[in-house]
Amino acid sequence: MQPFGIKAAYSRLGVVIALTFTGLPFVVRTVQPVLEDLDKEMEEAAASLGADRWQTITRVLLPAILPAALTGVTMAFARAVGEYGSVVFISGNMPMRTEITPLLIITKLEQYDYAGATAIAVVMLVVSFVMLLAINLVQAWSGRRIKSSGASDRALGEA
Amino acid sequence: MSIEANNISKRFGQFVALDNVDLEIPSGELVALLGPSGSGKTTLLRVIAGLEFADAGTVRFDGRDISDRTARERRVGFVFQHYALFRHMTVFENIAFGLRVRPREARPSKKQIQAKVHELLKLIQLETLAQRYPSQLSGGQRQRVALARALAVEPSVLLLDEPFGALDAKVRLELRRWLRQLHDEIHVTSVFVTHDQEEALEVADRVVVMNHGRIEQIGSPEEVYNQPATPFVYNFLGNVNLFHGRIDGGTTYIHERETGHVVYVRPHLLEIDRQPNGGSHFRARIKHINAAGPLVKVEAVAEWGDPVHIEMSQERFRDLQLIKDEAVFVIPKDVKVFANHEA
Numbered sequence: 001m002q003p004f005g006i007k008a009a010y011s012r013l014g015v016v017i018a019l020t021f022t023g024l025p026f027v028v029r030t031v032q033p034v035l036e037d038l039d040k041e042m043e044e045a046a047a048s049l050g051a052d053r054w055q056t057i058t059r060v061l062l063p064a065i066l067p068a069a070l071t072g073v074t075m076a077f078a079r080a081v082g083e084y085g086s087v088v089f090i091s092g093n094m095p096m097r098t099e100i101t102p103l104l105i106i107t108k109l110e111q112y113d114y115a116g117a118t119a120i121a122v123v124m125l126v127v128s129f130v131m132l133l134a135i136n137l138v139q140a141w142s143g144r145r146i147k148s149s150g151a152s153d154r155a156l157g158e159a
Numbered sequence: 160m161s162i163e164a165n166n167i168s169k170r171f172g173q174f175v176a177l178d179n180v181d182l183e184i185p186s187g188e189l190v191a192l193l194g195p196s197g198s199g200k201t202t203l204l205r206v207i208a209g210l211e212f213a214d215a216g217t218v219r220f221d222g223r224d225i226s227d228r229t230a231r232e233r234r235v236g237f238v239f240q241h242y243a244l245f246r247h248m249t250v251f252e253n254i255a256f257g258l259r260v261r262p263r264e265a266r267p268s269k270k271q272i273q274a275k276v277h278e279l280l281k282l283i284q285l286e287t288l289a290q291r292y293p294s295q296l297s298g299g300q301r302q303r304v305a306l307a308r309a310l311a312v313e314p315s316v317l318l319l320d321e322p323f324g325a326l327d328a329k330v331r332l333e334l335r336r337w338l339r340q341l342h343d344e345i346h347v348t349s350v351f352v353t354h355d356q357e358e359a360l361e362v363a364d365r366v367v368v369m370n371h372g373r374i375e376q377i378g379s380p381e382e383v384y385n386q387p388a389t390p391f392v393y394n395f396l397g398n399v400n401l402f403h404g405r406i407d408g409g410t411t412y413i414h415e416r417e418t419g420h421v422v423y424v425r426p427h428l429l430e431i432d433r434q435p436n437g438g439s440h441f442r443a444r445i446k447h448i449n450a451a452g453p454l455v456k457v458e459a460v461a462e463w464g465d466p467v468h469i470e471m472s473q474e475r476f477r478d479l480q481l482i483k484d485e486a487v488f489v490i491p492k493d494v495k496v497f498a499n500h501e502a
Contacts, residue, residue: 041243044210045305048230048237049257049312059260063247142247 023076167216191359194369236309
């Protein structure tokens with residue numbers, strides 16, 4: 001990307017790229033089956049009701065894949081929190097510029113600074129918990145809206 | 160709004176789904192497209208809806224050519240076999256969807272939308288379930304919601320693709336009577352696809368019988384049932400016995416294999432008796448009797464070895480006291496003869 005004036009290696013962008021690459025498969029793998037399972041008829045129904053492409057995507061398709069996407073994001077996030085190998089390769093671990101916390105912990109450990117490493121780890125743990133809690137809340141909210149169709153409908157439904 | 164489809168052809172690869180189909184539906188009619196699977200009935204419906212585009216031919220609404228218009232522009236109400244409700248929306252939101260996605264200028268106010276949705280909920284008798292999600296509804300309820308959703312946009316025509324196909328028998332019966340009533344109330348031109356002949360004959364004003372991508376016959380339920388135009392129609396609408404035969408000077412002879420006619424007789428038009436009553440008859444031996452139901456179904460073997468199905472009333476069955484393996488005479492009351500094309 002050098003010719004375009006974008007510097008990826010040894011930059012913060014590099015960190016983002018590396019973590020996106022390691023995290024993306026989780027999102028893809030969780031969303032893919034849901035997308036495949038989505039009825040083409042839902043789109044056709046939306047179209048016959050007068051929705052244009054954009055409305056169909058934002059109002060019908062995205063809400064339908066939201067729970068799966070959130071699951072993928074959670075997993076990608078968990079992975080990204082602990083990931084450092086790929087980040088070292090692309091960002092170079094330059095002090096105060098492209099450093100990431102997992103690497104800081106490793107560095108502290110190598111210097112036998114166990115207290116320092118633990119301190120960083122605790123902070124990270126708290127941040128991770130808060131993030132996971134937030135994602136879970138969003139997931140619970142969207143899960144309440146989309147219950148898997150089928151299974152329980154008889155018991156609840158018949159008039 | 161009237162619908163006209165002219166010379167519609169459609170292929171999927173090598174498979175010919177529609178072969179030069181012509182169909183005219185006058186405004187306000189309730190029409191059934193009836194045929195076995197693979198007969199092209201659903202494809203024709205989707206072509207009318209604009210969800211599928213024909214390889215050749217034109218579709219007109221009220222005389223206007225709309226062949227190139229998308230489903231969105233055609234303003235049709237489409238009801239899917241598997242409902243295709245939006246799972247993440249409540250019943251209310253599902254029905255309101257068509258109104259909410261309108262461009263701002265044409266969009267009704269929140270109040271108007273609410274009023275319209277409640278009016279429709281009343282129509283489908285689900286007023287109390289507005290806040291439920293589709294997964295909390297039974298199949299019949301879902302299909303009614305799908306219908307209300309389609310009606311919300313005040314479509315010019317209502318198209319239903321096997322609307323009762325995924326429902327169990329009892330609900331199906333209720334719902335199709337309800338659809339008939341609904342149509343009598345709102346008079347929107349409606350076309351529904353079905354492979355259930357009973358459903359088509361009971362609900363529709365007119366029945367379009369399709370086979371192999373062609374229309375076999377168009378007519379009122381009485382017409383297609385009592386005056387079938389082709390052997391296929393006769394065969395498809397109700398049970399039938401099939402004999403080979405020939406016509407000679409106005410007399411029909413059955414079981415003369417060398418000749419080029421096929422004789423069709425409905426099971427209830429065959430009578431069983433212990434005496435030949437002077438008219439035409441043939442001998443048969445009773446193989447099986449099924450007396451459950453309004454009609455007694457008797458399976459017999461004709462003198463030349465072909466199976467014959469006969470239906471009679473319970474009274475007649477009690478009078479005759481038929482038993483298995485008994486030899487009887489079978490008297491055809493009415494037959495229908497077609498030239499045999501396959502011979």
